[in-house]
Each structure stands twice: as structure tokens, then as C-alpha cells.
Amino acid sequence: MGQVLFWTLAAAALGFGYLVFRVDSMARATFALLASFLAVAGEVLLLGLGYLGVVIALMMVVEMVVMAVFMVMFMMNPAGLVPMTMVHNKAGSAAIAIGTFVALAAGVLVVDWPTRVGEPAPDVTLALGEALMGGQMLTMMTLGVALFATIVATVVLSTARGRYRDEP
Amino acid sequence: MADPSVLPWYAALLLPVLLGGVTWLALVGDALFAGERAAVAAPGREVARLLVGQRRRTVASDALLGRVGGAVLPVAALLAAAVLPLGERPVADLSVGVVWFNAMEVLAWAAVWLVGWGANSAPAMVGGYRFVAQGLAYELPHMFAIITAALGAESLRLTTIVEAQRDLWFVVVMPVAFAVYLLSAAAMAFWGPFDAPVARDVAGGAAAELSGVDRLVFAGGRWLLLVVAAAMAVPLFLGGGAGPLLPAWAWVAVKTAAVLALLLWLRHRFPTVRVDRFVPFAWVVLIPLTIAQALAVALVVLGGA
Amino acid sequence: MTLEAFLLLAAGLFAIGLYGALSQQSIVMLMMGLELMLNGVIVAAAAFWYFVSPAGSDGQVLVVVVITAMAIEMAVGFAVVTAIYRARQVDMTDDAADLKG
Numbered sequence: 001m002g003q004v005l006f007w008t009l010a011a012a013a014l015g016f017g018y019l020v021f022r023v024d025s026m027a028r029a030t031f032a033l034l035a036s037f038l039a040v041a042g043e044v045l046l047l048g049l050g051y052l053g054v055v056i057a058l059m060m061v062v063e064m065v066v067m068a069v070f071m072v073m074f075m076m077n078p079a080g081l082v083p084m085t086m087v088h089n090k091a092g093s094a095a096i097a098i099g100t101f102v103a104l105a106a107g108v109l110v111v112d113w114p115t116r117v118g119e120p121a122p123d124v125t126l127a128l129g130e131a132l133m134g135g136q137m138l139t140m141m142t143l144g145v146a147l148f149a150t151i152v153a154t155v156v157l158s159t160a161r162g163r164y165r166d167e168p
Numbered sequence: 169m170a171d172p173s174v175l176p177w178y179a180a181l182l183l184p185v186l187l188g189g190v191t192w193l194a195l196v197g198d199a200l201f202a203g204e205r206a207a208v209a210a211p212g213r214e215v216a217r218l219l220v221g222q223r224r225r226t227v228a229s230d231a232l233l234g235r236v237g238g239a240v241l242p243v244a245a246l247l248a249a250a251v252l253p254l255g256e257r258p259v260a261d262l263s264v265g266v267v268w269f270n271a272m273e274v275l276a277w278a279a280v281w282l283v284g285w286g287a288n289s290a291p292a293m294v295g296g297y298r299f300v301a302q303g304l305a306y307e308l309p310h311m312f313a314i315i316t317a318a319l320g321a322e323s324l325r326l327t328t329i330v331e332a333q334r335d336l337w338f339v340v341v342m343p344v345a346f347a348v349y350l351l352s353a354a355a356m357a358f359w360g361p362f363d364a365p366v367a368r369d370v371a372g373g374a375a376a377e378l379s380g381v382d383r384l385v386f387a388g389g390r391w392l393l394l395v396v397a398a399a400m401a402v403p404l405f406l407g408g409g410a411g412p413l414l415p416a417w418a419w420v421a422v423k424t425a426a427v428l429a430l431l432l433w434l435r436h437r438f439p440t441v442r443v444d445r446f447v448p449f450a451w452v453v454l455i456p457l458t459i460a461q462a463l464a465v466a467l468v469v470l471g472g473a
Numbered sequence: 474m475t476l477e478a479f480l481l482l483a484a485g486l487f488a489i490g491l492y493g494a495l496s497q498q499s500i501v502m503l504m505m506g507l508e509l510m511l512n513g514v515i516v517a518a519a520a521f522w523y524f525v526s527p528a529g530s531d532g533q534v535l536v537v538v539v540i541t542a543m544a545i546e547m548a549v550g551f552a553v554v555t556a557i558y559r560a561r562q563v564d565m566t567d568d569a570a571d572l573k574g
Contacts, residue, residue, distance in 0.1 A: 002474050003474060006474045006478065010478070010482045013482065013486060013512075013516075014482070014485050014486065014489065017486055017489045017490070017509050017512075018489055020493065020502075020505055020509070021489075021492065021493045021496070021497065021502070021505075021506075025230065026501075027230065027233060027282075027285055028230075028232070028233065029502070029505065030505075031233065031236075031278070031282070033505050033508065033509070034278070036486075036509065036512065037508075037512060040486070040512050040515060040516055043479070043482070043516055043519070044515065044516070044519045044536070046474070047479075047519050047520065047522070047523040048523065049519055049522070049523075049533065049536070050262070050263055050264050051263075051264045051267060051324070052519070052533060052536050052537070052540075054264050054267045054268050054271050055267060055271075055540070056515070056540060057271045058267065058270055058271035058274055059540060059543075059544065061271070061274045061275055061277065061278055062274055062277065062307070063508075063543075063544065063547055064278070065277045065278050065281055065300055065303075066300075066304075066547075066551075067501070067504075067505075067547070067551075068281060068285075069297065069300055070501055070551050070554065071501055072285075074499075074500075074501060074554060074558060075499060075501065079228070079230060079288070086497065086498040086499050086502070086565075087496045087497060087498060088496065088498050088567065089495070089496060090496050092495070092496075093491075093492050093495035093496035094492055094496070096491065096492075096495060097488045097489065097491045097492035097495070098488065100484075100487070100488050100491055101484055101485060101487075101488035104480075104484035104487065104488070105481055105484050108477055108480040108481055108484060109477060113476055113477075113524070113525070114525050116524055116525060116526075116527065117525070117526055117528065118526065118527055118528025118529075119527060119528060120523070120527040120528070121528070121530075123263070124530075124533070125263065125264060125324065127530045127533070128530050128533045128534070128537070130530075131529075131530035131531070131533070131534055132530075132534060132537070136530075136531075136534045139534055139537075139538060143537070143538065143541050146541070146545060147541065147544075147545065150544075150545045150548050150549055151548075153549060153552065154548045154549060154551070154552035157549075157552035157553065157555065157556045158551075158552045158555045158556065
């Protein structure tokens with residue numbers, strides 16, 4: 001059962017991920033990406049990480065809805081009514097991507113991975129919380145400061161005033 | 169061996185039926201508030217009218233996304249209700265129940281935007297965007313409110329949260345969180361003062377181009393989401409099934425009915441709030457309030473433990 | 474459900490994302506490619522946590538860091554797109570090549 005679920009979700013993640021760059025409609029591309037993300041969240045749930053899986057799903061739904069808003073705002077063909085390709089150097093990028101995949105896959109299959117040491121904690125979420133508030137407090141604080149800096153930077157960049165001028 | 173802390177597996181199939189029944193009663197209640205005649209038959213009339221109505225197709229519509237969005241709305245509400253304790257036991261007692269509920273109701277954002285997008289119609293698009301803006305406004309106060317309830321019980325599992333309220337209901341400990349939760353429950357189902365996404369000034373907003381079965385599914389999803397959000401207030405803030413005489417499920421029903429009546433009354437009492445006035449209020453007033461509430465509860469929990 | 478299977482999935486997601494990030498002209502589509510790459514990293518990090526050292530929480534913290542990185546990247550990316558659009562009325566990477574060469 002776990003095997004079937006894993007391969008179904010993996011195929012969904014890769015399939016929808018590829019569809020993102022094949023469809024003409026920007027809205028469909030955004031929601032294909034969301035479907036790929038939800039498949040990845042399912043994979044993380046399969047590994048027993050309940051909290052992280054649900055958080056990934058939650059965040060990605062919100063992010064993709066916001067991305068859909070930006071898509072429609074900036075793209076000239078959001079509904080895909082006119083077929084279009086907006087790519088540059090398609091053959092080169094495909095070559096690089098395939099080459100990267102072959103190299104990574106070769107590494108995955110050849111490397112002698114370490115064997116499993118230990119069992120997951122009975123409450124994985126609690127273990128994560130204790131780690132973030134304890135041993136990994138530095139990580140937590142860095143993330144907090146980074147998020148705050150992002151909030152300030154994005155607000156500055158996107159207000160009508162911008163960084164230099166007064167209100168236009 | 170069945171797990172005694174959750175309902176048996178067939179309860180998952182009965183859950184939509186049960187929620188459908190409660191939604192029906194909520195519709196009757198709304199008709200009563202509106203002062204309609206023969207309010208008991210009001211939902212039946214609406215359902216029959218929509219079932220025989222003709223579905224509408226607009227030019228160059230994105231039917232795939234529009235239909236998917238319409239279908240996701242009730243499905244999201246039902247999935248969110250999977251962690252709701254019906255009485256004492258839920259259908260699925262997830263250890264991250266609060267976050268699961270949050271994730272499922274956020275799917276409504278995607279659903280309403282997709283419905284607004286699918287119709288290839290300007291008022292529908294405006295309705296969809298209004299809901300996204302409203303969503304961004306209420307979501308953070310909503311998250312802080314439910315996390316404050318989880319903080320009070322030191323667990324994300326809903327049955328544990330109900331257990332922790334055996335001595336004192338959380339509505340007494342964290343009243344600000346409860347009030348903000350009620351506001352966000354109305355906002356997440358774009359109900360009452362928060363129905364700008366489907367308001368009359370945009371010809372019905374996101375639901376403008378829906379008719380027939382599509383409209384029935386969309387409206388049904390919206391009502392289901394309202395009922396589930398109201399019902400979730402009971403385990404989070406009102407002590408779940410605790411109460412003197414009646415069994416747990418009866419108390420859950422009574423408390424849910426009370427919260428639903430309050431939310432239904434809101435629609436008939438207050439006019440629609442403009443989204444661009446609600447957004448600054450949510451970000452400037454509600455978020456600091458809910459953070460302060462969470463801080464207060466955290467200090468109480470740390471001091472007591 | 475072996476480590477190799479998860480890592481192959483991660484490599485596949487990373488490669489598809491790389492293709493998108495390199496080939497797309499629109500900035501928003503390029504960011505979608507970046508998101509897919511980070512998706513692959515999340516799967517790899519979670520798989521390593523489960524199959525190599527499940528007793529600790531370092532793998533989980535890594536997943537949290539990557540998720541936060543995704544959110545930050547998207548936010549700043551959209552702010553930059555907005556700023557470029559306001560300055561020049563374009564949203565294509567080819568027109569944002571000021572620092573090139």
C-alpha cells in the first residue's frame with residue numbers, strides 16, 4: 001500500500017511539475033504547480049512527518065493563490081487563449097537539465113548510503129519543537145530575522161513610493 | 169481491534185450526511201432570521217430550483233478550473249470536518265488536527281479564486297480577487313487564534329484540547345482569541361458582513377456566472393464551510409462535549425447551534441464590510457491583539473506548568 | 474519506498490525545475506522553476522531524515538529551513554518583479570540584463 005501510494009504521488013509530482021512548463025494558460029500552470037506541491041506534501045506525510053507535511057500543504061496553497069494573483073497581473077496571456085511559447089534557449093536548458101538529472105541519478109544509485117541509525121521519536125512534532133527551541137535555537141532566530149528582513153524589504157520594494165521617490 | 173479514540177471507519181461516510189443535515193437546519197434558521205414564510209421548506213425550494221436550473225457556459229471560459237474550484241469547496245469543508253470531535257470522538261484524531269483544519273479551510277481560497285477565474289467574466293474575477301484579499305487579511309489573526317487554543321492545551325490534537333478544558337473553558341481564558349475566531353469563521357465562508365466576494369455590487373461576485381448544479385455545489389460548499397467553522401469553535405473554545413445532563417454529542421449540537429445562530433444573526437444585522445477597509449483593520453489591529461493574547465496565554469501556561 | 478527511490482524523485486523534481494528556471498523568459502515562470510527545485514530539496518531532506526538518522530531532528534529542521542527559504546524567495550521575487558515592472562513596464566528576464574557582461 002505504501003509502495004503504491006509512493007509511486008502514484010511521485011508520478012503526480014513529476015507529471016504536474018512538467019505540465020507547469022507545457023500548458024499555455026498561466027492559471028493552469030500555477031495550479032499544476034500546486035498539484036505537484038501537494039503530491040510532495042503527501043510524500044513527506046508518507047515518511048511519517050505529519051506536521052511538516054500538513055504545513056507544506058497549507059503554505060503551498062496560500063503561496064500558489066498569491067502567485068496566481070501575480071500571474072494574472074503581469075502576464076500578457078494569462079488564460080492561454082493564444083498559444084505561446086516564451087522560452088529562450090530551450091534546447092540548451094533541456095540538455096543541462098537532463099545532464100543534471102543523469103549525474104544526480106548516477107550519484108544516487110552508485111553512492112553507498114549509510115544505514116539507518118535509531119528510530120523516529122514517538123512524537124515527531126514535539127521533537128521538532130524541542131529542537132528548534134533548544135539545540136537549534138540559532139537556526140530559529142536566523143529564520144526569524146530573515147523573515148522580518150523579507151517583510152521589510154518587500155514592503156519597501158513594492159509600495160508606490162518605492163525606495164527613492166515620494167508618493168507619485 | 170478498533171481504536172477507541174476515533175469513530176469507526178464507516179463514520180467517515182456518515183459525516184457528509186450528518187453535516188448535510190446540520191447545513192439544512194442552518195438554512196432553515198437563516199430563512200427564519202430573514203423572516204421568510206414557510207421557512208422550513210426554504211432549503212428544499214432552493215435545492216429543487218437549482219437542480220432543475222440550466223447550467224451556464226460563457227465564452228472562452230476555463231471550464232476545467234472553474235468546475236474543479238466549485239467541487240473543491242465542499243470537499244475542503246468535509247475534509248476539515250474530519251478532525252471535528254462529534255461528541256467525544258472525531259472521525260480522524262490526527263496529532264496535528266488544528267493545522268489540518270487550517271490547511272483544509274485554506275483550500276477555500278483556491279476554490280473561490282478558481283470559480284471566479286473560470287467564468288471569464290469581470291465581476292466574477294473581481295469577486296475572486298476580493299476573496300483573496302479578504303483571505304490574506306483574516307488568515308493570520310485566525311491562525312494566531314487557533315494556535316492560542318492549542319497553546320492553552322499544549323497540544324495540536326483536538327481531543328487533547330477538549331480534555332484541557334475540563335476545568336475551565338478556553339473562551340474564559342482567551343476571549344479575544346474566541347472573538348477573532350468568530351470573525352474569521354464568518355470571513356472564511358465569506359458570510360455576513362464579509363460577503364464582499366459575492367456581493368450585489370459585483371452582480372454576485374465569484375458566483376456571478378454560476379447557475380444550476382454549479383451554483384448548488386458552490387453555495388452548498390459555502391454553507392458547509394460556515395457550519396464546519398462554527399462547529400470547530402466548540403472543541404477549540406467552548407469545551408467540546410462537556411456539560412451537566414446531556415451526553416457529549418447533544419452538548420456539541422447545542423453549542424454548535426448557538427455559535428451558528430450568532431453567525432447567522434451577523435449577516436442580518438451588519439452590512440457588507442468593504443475589503444479595503446477590513447484589510448488595514450485586520451493587519452493593524454487584529455494581528456497585534458491576537459499576538460498579545462497568545463503572549464498572555466503563553467505566560468499563564470509557562471507559569472502554571 | 475527506499476532511500477534511492479526518494480532521491481531519484483528529488484533529482485527528477487530538481488531537473489524539471491532547472492529546465493524551467495533556465496528556459497523561461499517570464500520572471501514568474503522562472504520562479505516556478507525555482508520552487509520546483511526547492512521542492513526536490515525538501516523531498517531529499519525528508520528522505521535523508523527518515524532513512525539515515527530518524528532519531529534526531531536535524532533533518533526536520535532542514536526541511537523547515539528550506540520551506541522558509543521558499544517563502545522568502547517567492548516574496549522577494551515578486552517584490553522585485555513589481556519594482557522592475559513599475560520602472561520599465563516589462564516582466565521578462567531578457568529585459569532585466571543590466572548587470573550582464
